[in-house]
Amino acid sequence: ANPLAILISLLFICTTPKYVFVFSTVNNDSLATFLFILALLFSYKLFNEWSRLNAAALLLTVSLAFYTKYTAFLLTFAVVGICLTLLCLKRISILQKKILLKIIMIFCVGTLSCVPWLVFHNHKY
Helix, strand or coil: CCCHHHHHHHHHHCCCHHHHHHHCCCCHHHHHHHHHHHHHHHHHHHHHHHHHHHHHHHHHHHHHHHHHCHHHHHHHHHHHHHHHHHCCCCCCCCHHHHHHHHHHHHHHHHHHHHHHHHHHHHCCC
């Protein structure tokens, strides 16, 4: 019955994006968003310091993202585009260019990992 508490509650409801309310439940959209964020995190970590563990985690994350939602193609296009843009810069070292090529390769392998699912699942349709 406190008018200030009611006003603050209404202000919270009015200013919180609908995205938070719609995707606050566990579904494939929220899982895909989580996996996209993880893939970006692992890509960034790999660019700064190469690690086989992080590379394996990136491959697993990208593969799971494709199995979760096909919009992972957008994530792949974005990350590969960023990597290709960075490859064109002359300010990065040869080691960093090799790492960028490895990241692109991981995304390509992750993309190809969903091909058996696409072929066998959609074959009957």
